Amino acid sequence: MSENQYHIEVKNLYKIFGGNPKQAMELKEEGVEPTKIFKDTGQNIAVNDVNFQIERGETFVVMGLSGSGKSTLIRCLNRLHEPTYGNVIIEGEDLVGMSSEKLRTVRRKKMGMVFQNFGLFPHRTVVQNVYYGLEIQGVSFEERKKRAYDVLDMVGLKGYEESMPNELSGGMQQRVGLSRALVLDPAILLMDEAFSALDPLIRRDMQDELLDLQEKMQKTIVFITHDLDEALKLGDRIAVMYQGRIVQIGTPEEILTEPADDYVRNFVEDVDRSKVLRAEHIMKQPLAMVDSKDGPKAAIRKMRSEGISSIFVVNKKRQLQGILDINDAVDLADAGKRSVSSALRTDYHEISPDTLLIDLLPLARDAKYPIAVVSEDKRLLGVIVRVSVISGITRDYDNDQTSNGSSQNDRADSEEEVNE
Amino acid sequence: MMFDPANWFTEIGGPGDLFEIFIDFLQRYLGWLFDGISAGLNGIIGGFESIMMFFPPMVLALILSLLAMSAWHFAGGKSTRATVIAGVATFVAFILISWMGLWPSAVSTLALVLVSALIALIIGIPIGILSAKVHWFGDIIVRPILDFMQTMPAFVYLIPAIILFQRGIPAGTIATVIFAMPPVVRLTNLGIRSVPKEIIEAAQSLGSTSKQLLVKIQLPIALKSIFAGINQTIMLALSMVVIASMIGAGGLGSDVRRALSRVDTSLGFEAGISIVILAIIIDRVTQSLGDKAGYE
Numbered sequence: 001m002s003e004n005q006y007h008i009e010v011k012n013l014y015k016i017f018g019g020n021p022k023q024a025m026e027l028k029e030e031g032v033e034p035t036k037i038f039k040d041t042g043q044n045i046a047v048n049d050v051n052f053q054i055e056r057g058e059t060f061v062v063m064g065l066s067g068s069g070k071s072t073l074i075r076c077l078n079r080l081h082e083p084t085y086g087n088v089i090i091e092g093e094d095l096v097g098m099s100s101e102k103l104r105t106v107r108r109k110k111m112g113m114v115f116q117n118f119g120l121f122p123h124r125t126v127v128q129n130v131y132y133g134l135e136i137q138g139v140s141f142e143e144r145k146k147r148a149y150d151v152l153d154m155v156g157l158k159g160y161e162e163s164m165p166n167e168l169s170g171g172m173q174q175r176v177g178l179s180r181a182l183v184l185d186p187a188i189l190l191m192d193e194a195f196s197a198l199d200p201l202i203r204r205d206m207q208d209e210l211l212d213l214q215e216k217m218q219k220t221i222v223f224i225t226h227d228l229d230e231a232l233k234l235g236d237r238i239a240v241m242y243q244g245r246i247v248q249i250g251t252p253e254e255i256l257t258e259p260a261d262d263y264v265r266n267f268v269e270d271v272d273r274s275k276v277l278r279a280e281h282i283m284k285q286p287l288a289m290v291d292s293k294d295g296p297k298a299a300i301r302k303m304r305s306e307g308i309s310s311i312f313v314v315n316k317k318r319q320l321q322g323i324l325d326i327n328d329a330v331d332l333a334d335a336g337k338r339s340v341s342s343a344l345r346t347d348y349h350e351i352s353p354d355t356l357l358i359d360l361l362p363l364a365r366d367a368k369y370p371i372a373v374v375s376e377d378k379r380l381l382g383v384i385v386r387v388s389v390i391s392g393i394t395r396d397y398d399n400d401q402t403s404n405g406s407s408q409n410d411r412a413d414s415e416e417e418v419n420e
Numbered sequence: 421m422m423f424d425p426a427n428w429f430t431e432i433g434g435p436g437d438l439f440e441i442f443i444d445f446l447q448r449y450l451g452w453l454f455d456g457i458s459a460g461l462n463g464i465i466g467g468f469e470s471i472m473m474f475f476p477p478m479v480l481a482l483i484l485s486l487l488a489m490s491a492w493h494f495a496g497g498k499s500t501r502a503t504v505i506a507g508v509a510t511f512v513a514f515i516l517i518s519w520m521g522l523w524p525s526a527v528s529t530l531a532l533v534l535v536s537a538l539i540a541l542i543i544g545i546p547i548g549i550l551s552a553k554v555h556w557f558g559d560i561i562v563r564p565i566l567d568f569m570q571t572m573p574a575f576v577y578l579i580p581a582i583i584l585f586q587r588g589i590p591a592g593t594i595a596t597v598i599f600a601m602p603p604v605v606r607l608t609n610l611g612i613r614s615v616p617k618e619i620i621e622a623a624q625s626l627g628s629t630s631k632q633l634l635v636k637i638q639l640p641i642a643l644k645s646i647f648a649g650i651n652q653t654i655m656l657a658l659s660m661v662v663i664a665s666m667i668g669a670g671g672l673g674s675d676v677r678r679a680l681s682r683v684d685t686s687l688g689f690e691a692g693i694s695i696v697i698l699a700i701i702i703d704r705v706t707q708s709l710g711d712k713a714g715y716e
């Protein structure tokens with residue numbers, strides 16, 4: 001079955017609050033606006049025909065303002081809210097209509113949830129909070145305690161096991177909340193505004209830690225947030241929700257560069273693009289010479305025809321060896337040398353393709369040479385010149401124009417350097 | 421008034437008559453049941469009383485003071501010195517009651533209060549839990565009944581109590597139970613309902629059964645509120661003592677009543693003081709246990 005390839009599949013999901021969902025559905029089919037339905041009948045369509053599929057190991061962010069239905073949606077995924085219509089298919093099994101006993105097993109084995117205000121049990125110590133899920137399954141005291149200690153160690157709470165939750169800071173409390181979900185080793189993590197109650201610095205730390213943990217754990221994460229920066233940072237894909245509907249699903253770049261409608265466009269307008277776009281999005285095809293093949297004269301010719309003052313040198317596997325300055329090339333040619341390897345410089349910056357633009361800015365400011373984008377095995381993937389960093393930050397939906405412009409500017413920039 | 425089915429419409433003069441018919445009905449057809457309850461209560465309270473009276477006042481006062489001290493100690497939050505001082509004060513207060521010659525009355529009052537409060541708790545706490553779990557039951561059925569129980573003047577309970585149980589300790593106990601039960605029902609209900617929604621959701625998302633949720637999460641978090649209810653119920657039971665004495669429940673209440681009818685200031689003051697002493701000791705002990713139950 002095709003359903004099995006997705007970890008979570010949501011089909012035509014509706015959640016209607018109020019006693020008469022049929023009436024609301026009939027009005028909706030007649031084309032009445034949900035806000036008007038609510039005003040006239042008191043029926044609130046909180047989740048309105050939502051469809052999506054999530055792959056195993058994916059981080060799926062649902063973003064929307066308060067009242068957009070995102071918290072209701074995530075509660076439908078483990079049936080804390082009973083969906084009114086539609087299907088929630090987890091690992092090929094439909095949760096809707098499942099017996100409460102079976103649902104309990106799914107909750108115990110397959111999905112963990114983390115809450116905005118942590119939802120810690122105030123009468124239990126940290127470790128008792130964490131092993132609660134094991135305790136209710138009848139796991140022995142020794143084993144549940146050991147597993148809770150292990151998870152607490154992993155999230156950096158070693159030494160706080162016997163504290164009471166209210167003795168901990170907000171960030172630490174949420175680590176307890178996360179541990180309590182993780183100790184059951186669920187394949188799916190539901191995170192409802194998990195970091196929204198934390199202050200900004202702690203929130204950033206927690207986001208970084210979640211990314212680190214996710215690299216190790218490879219969970220399927222459904223993350224709810226109202227914070228676009230958080231969505232862009234964490235999400236493999238983002239669903240933007242508005243009035244109970246999903247108005248767009250896409251990768252962070254797609255949401256930024258191709259907003260589906262005015263609502264999403266308004267949403268992304270103020271975002272700091274330097275925190276989203278990465279080196280690979282703005283780098284251009286590298287112009288390079290192969291050291292064993294080309295001598296200094298060929299290098300000078302290449303630089304002159306491209307109007308640049310330096311050129312990267314790679315070996316036959318396209319692994320970066322160094323950069324050749326035009327002045328050094330001329331000296332080498334005058335001295336009659338055939339190889340450029342003696343004059344290669346290495347005082348340029350090397351970065352990986354997933355470096356964020358914001359981290360590039362300081363490098364670009366005082367770079368003498370273009371920045372080299374290299375893969376893990378040192379292969380030269382592209383180059384970035386100062387101007388493309390600046391133009392990458394500036395908002396421009398027409399991508400072709402951006403890259404053309406930057407390469408032209410790049411030449412002008414290089415010429416300037418030659419003239420200096 | 422005797423009920424004659426043939427002329428019911430001329431005989432019934434209002435809702436009061438209806439209630440009277442109801443009580444008559446209970447007496448006539450369920451009299452055996454009330455006789456049984458009556459005998460049971462007499463046995464329990466009488467037994468309780470005679471156990472306490474078996475000890476000389478000094479010894480019992482000492483035992484009760486030590487019990488109070490251990491409760492304070494268990495509750496924590498007080499220094500050893502403060503606990504010892506409170507224990508000594510309790511002992512002295514009991515000796516004072518004994519010196520005033522009111523010891524037997526105080527003991528029978530204590531027995532009546534503790535037994536009726538216990539019955540009120542045994543019935544009240546489960547009703548409170550059920551009201552919190554099943555909202556319609558709590559809101560539509562229990563709440564109006566509690567309002568009725570609390571606002572109906574306490575003297576009015578006495579009349580059907582006498583009819584069903586005759587004058588004496590059982591009638592006083594039943595009237596006290598009814599009068600004292602509402603706070604523990606209300607505060608149990610409130611305590612469970614005010615457990616934050618996210619905590620409930622967290623427990624559910626981890627796969628709790630309804631029973632696990634109640635026993636491991638809701639009740640422990642509501643414990644402080646429940647203990648406040650227990651305290652209130654016991655205090656109300658004590659305050660019912662004087663009223664219950666009107667139907668022969670005995671104890672300090674009957675001393676107050678006697679003082680009132682004879683305009684005996686001295687006896688009235690002494691009996692009053694004795695009730696205050698009992699009230700303060702019971703209140704402090706149950707309150708400190710309630711503080712212990714709190715997790716904050």
